Amino acid sequence: MTCELMTPTRRAVLGASGALFAWAFIPRFAHAAGGRDPRFVTIILRGALDGLTAVPPVGDPDYETLRQQIAMTTSGPQAALPLDSFFALHPSMPNFNRLYRAGQAAVVHASATPYRDRSHFDGQDVLESGYETPGRVESGWLNRMLEGLPKGDKVAPGASAIRGLSVGANAPLVIRGKAPVLGWSPSNLQPVSDDLPPRLMDLYNHTDPLFAKILAEGISTGKIAAGLDVKARGGPGDPTGMEQMARGAARLLAQDDGPRVAALAFEGWDTHAGEVERLNKLLVGLDNSLAAFQQELGPAWKDTAILVATEFGRTAQVNGTQGTDHGTGTTAFLAGGAIKGGRVIADWPGLKQVQLRDGRDLAATTDLRAVVKGIAVDLLGASPAVLTRDVFPGSDHVLPMKGLIA
Template sequence: MPGRDTRSSLLVPRRALLLGGAAFAAWAYAPKFARAEAGRDPRLVVIILRGALDGLATVAPLGDPDYAALHGAIALASDGAHPALPLDAMFGLHPAMPEFARMYRDKHAAVVHAVATPYRERSHFDGQDVLESGFAGPGRVQSGWLNRALEALPRGERVNGLAVGPTTPLVLRGAAPTVGWAPVNLPNAADDTAMRLVDLYQQRDPALAAALSQGLLLDKIAQGDEMKPKPGGNPVAAMRQVARGAAKLMAADDGPRIAALAFDGWDTHANEGGPVGRLAQLLSGLDGALAEFETGLGAHWRDSAIVVATEFGRTAKINGTSGTDHGTGTVALLAGGAVNGGRVIADWPGLKPAQLFEARDLVPTTDLRGILKGVLRDHLGLSERVLADSVFPDSALVKPVAGLLV
């Protein structure tokens, strides 16, 4: 329904400017989020890839003898015009991700392969529900696991979460306070117009005037002088722009420490492409977004962790339209100066017909909740009990994965 989407894109930035600005004003009065015992001031970013990422194309198991035949014309290779970027003896990274490969070499990035949420069906709607809500099954969407993690922080360390984009991702919805920001893709009002509005509201509604003033400050910090909206921009540029603005906000002394954003468009049923093509373009945008966070966070990159996850993977075998259908096992990516990187974490299940899930998908051997728990425990200091009872309810049997962070 294009009409509804268009109205939403026009209205949301204004709401973020006014209502989000009020939350931004409160940051100055909020305690700084820091693990005082370690002298750290950690940042955490969660990036949701909506549409189901082809993990076998993103991080290819080049050492598995069954991979090339299954992925056919879109399979990566260790040689040729666009060879996969080497990670280890078994795995190669898609050539559209040179920045992530550099972070991997610098021990600031890692891959978790053959990973999935507890969801075992193939509905995008339900899969995203499970991924972002943190529950074991769909249908319970009152709040997201990242928001509940914010709620569970010690009172002296609670901070606002930053929701990046036109709507707040489910993962960050809930009772804990959040502030929203999205790049404005329409021409901004002139500064003098904005100031006249502030003056007008100052006379009639001081509270609204204060919210507008702080909202203007929020947008100015995020956009910066070099971030002017570019009508008709491509998805790669859009991903970088969003990440650049979020990083600026998170780098501010009184800015948010925890953020969530979602990138759409990863449903590659047809014409997925191999080393070049549609998926390559999307991965290039993601790669650029990670680089923008590294640059924008500056000195805070050292204490930062970024988690990239998707609702499920895609089929091991390509279909008749040079794409892949909804699958199960996939990859999760970790990046940041706080990441214990330079490795692919995988209990590899193999790709022979008898080894595939329901004879079609990569079998998941790692529960994504264990990865998320490991990050939340070791990066933010949440206890295993809180993680099992509140953040990821009914997940006591899923233990946090240790050693993900330095």
């Protein structure tokens, strides 16, 4: 099967360039639970993660028959890591497993957005826009959520509420919108000489003071996020690139006057062929990224929630090229010191032929919007009414999931 090419549009590039380096100060949330100074990170996995491989339901009697040669077991050299008596975790995710055992990570299985077709473009649009159907808006739910959050006690008259952080060369739709956003992306260029930044600053201080201010903030951002201890550089579809993006983001989020909400997008999760080898590599990158957030956030980790989501799942049965095709239900990951973890949250639909959606997909029983709403309300102090009206329009029937935040 040939997939749509997911290349950045000119509009996306312009959206990213508009998310420039600028904010005066970042206030604390006004009503964060327990007086917290929270962080919320959303990681989008572009291409549709196979949740039945990432978190295999090894206790389901129909799992091995459906998965055939790519079925995972909890024994042998490549054994999955048991999470409970029914679910296991892909062996490429030991850091997530460690967080899970520490009560700082959870899985939401058989989950999905309201989208029920199989186009990457439309699925990602629904996932990131927050609307029930594609093609509605050019803003994302995370940015609209920023607009609606209560202002903190450090906000000066007329100042905006909490600012966001977009990581990557192109700002993900989920964080594009009216709320101000800081943009940062790892550089693939060779480092410049130490004397170049001050020389540029001196030049623009005399010729263009406004640009000099923006340049100074950009240099400051780069200094905070750079210095990554990696010998090789990669993109958002490479394990090294994923970790690099996560470390830079975490360093910015860890600052007392830094952003508190961030969005990243990792690519390459479309596994039509050779799924085993491909996911072995990609899940290492995701797993190392979560560990990087914990390491770099330091004390702020205890008040952090990370959501990892994808546009839809994949078929329950394996195709003829040792891969899986576009499906429906999938897996979302939660991690962070603020997460009430150590559990798999699932209303398991089963894998019998009659239980599969359209006779081919894992049925979705949990609405991803309920997960986001639960985190937004209990960690960030968001208004349920604002979430329903502005952030996820048309979601009146989707209530915030309780008990996700410790």
